[in-house]
Amino acid sequence: MTNKDWPLWEIFIRSKQGLNHKHVGSLRAADAEMAVENARDVYTRRSEGISIWVIESNNIHASDSSDADMLFEPSNTKVYRHPTFYDVPDGISHM
Amino acid sequence: MTKNEALFNYTLRLGDDSLILGQRLAEWCGHGPILEEDIAITNISLDLIGQATNLLNYAALIENKDRNADNIAFLRLEKEYCNILLVEQLNGDFGDTMMRQFLFDAFRKPLFEMLQFSKDKQLAAIAEKSLKETKYHLKHSSEWIIRLGDGTEESHQRVQNSLTNLWRYTDELFFTDESDTLLGELEIIPDFSKIKEVWSANVTAVFEQATLQIPANNWQFEGGRKGRHSEHMGYLLAELQYMQRAYPNMEW
Numbered sequence: 001m002t003n004k005d006w007p008l009w010e011i012f013i014r015s016k017q018g019l020n021h022k023h024v025g026s027l028r029a030a031d032a033e034m035a036v037e038n039a040r041d042v043y044t045r046r047s048e049g050i051s052i053w054v055i056e057s058n059n060i061h062a063s064d065s066s067d068a069d070m071l072f073e074p075s076n077t078k079v080y081r082h083p084t085f086y087d088v089p090d091g092i093s094h095m
Numbered sequence: 096m097t098k099n100e101a102l103f104n105y106t107l108r109l110g111d112d113s114l115i116l117g118q119r120l121a122e123w124c125g126h127g128p129i130l131e132e133d134i135a136i137t138n139i140s141l142d143l144i145g146q147a148t149n150l151l152n153y154a155a156l157i158e159n160k161d162r163n164a165d166n167i168a169f170l171r172l173e174k175e176y177c178n179i180l181l182v183e184q185l186n187g188d189f190g191d192t193m194m195r196q197f198l199f200d201a202f203r204k205p206l207f208e209m210l211q212f213s214k215d216k217q218l219a220a221i222a223e224k225s226l227k228e229t230k231y232h233l234k235h236s237s238e239w240i241i242r243l244g245d246g247t248e249e250s251h252q253r254v255q256n257s258l259t260n261l262w263r264y265t266d267e268l269f270f271t272d273e274s275d276t277l278l279g280e281l282e283i284i285p286d287f288s289k290i291k292e293v294w295s296a297n298v299t300a301v302f303e304q305a306t307l308q309i310p311a312n313n314w315q316f317e318g319g320r321k322g323r324h325s326e327h328m329g330y331l332l333a334e335l336q337y338m339q340r341a342y343p344n345m346e347w
């Protein structure tokens with residue numbers, strides 16, 4: 001069995017201050033447990049994280065880039081969807 | 096033998112095991128079977144060299160003879176190194192390296208678990224720090240032994256050969272002499288028979304899962320602790336010591 005037969009895994013790391021896991025890259029591994037170990041060695045050796053998720057790349061379903069105009073462009077002309085027309089009351093610091 | 100002489104011997108032995116295995120693993124740098132493993136092996140190598148630095152610094156302090164960790168690491172003759180024979184064995188194929196690592200890690204983890212309660216505060220502190228690293232080393236090497244042993248026909252056969260070849264070096268993990276007896280009485284080091292119990296249970300469980308057989312022939316090598324090394328040691332030291340021998344007192 002060569003490296004190429006191993007499935008590809010997408011790696012998500014949560015940093016110490018981070019609230020959510022962020023995609024950091026991908027790697028190959030024989031199974032999920034080894035993928036976590038490999039991710040630990042490849043992506044957290046400079047204290048980048050305190051939690052790791054691995055997801056087999058096969059299991060990710062993505063939007064089709066050729067549909068981008070249909071999917072995303074219509075929202076460009078709908079500025080009213082941003083809550084920018086409201087005055088934020090005094091005393092609200094985190095908006 | 097005084098307590099200090101015994102403590103120096105013991106610290107040097109642990110330090111030499113870490114140093115020589117760290118040097119061996121560093122040979123994998125750039126040659127790992129996959130990028131992830133190349134990084135994993137060199138991480139482990141650096142952990143071991145870090146442990147060696149702590150242990151040899153402490154040995155130098157105990158000895159109190161104007162030597163430091165660098166002198167001890169780089170300027171001794173072959174016969175003065177007291178690492179066990181297991182750690183100086185050639186890297187071989189990836190299975191050989193993982194088997195050597197597994198047999199060693201399975202010893203180091205219970206050792207550090209018990210040594211962190213040593214009456215010697217410095218050894219206890221080094222053990223506590225090293226334990227975190229060693230736990231991961233053991234997990235990593237165990238997972239590989241299970242996957243190689245219970246993998247394909249070829250991986251099974253090859254890693255079974257690794258076990259058959261390396262098993263002969265495992266008794267020396269538990270080598271003891273009067274230094275260990277003295278330090279054991281002073282509750283500075285744990286009882287080797289207790290470490291062996293944990294080690295045996297762990298390796299048996301992993302080999303069972305990996306469908307590997309412990310060799311029936313239990314003829315064992317020893318000598319490293321007494322400075323009698325295998326032919327591989329000279330070449331390893333030549334590479335390890337080259338810079339300090341060629342450019343004495345160089346720093347970088």
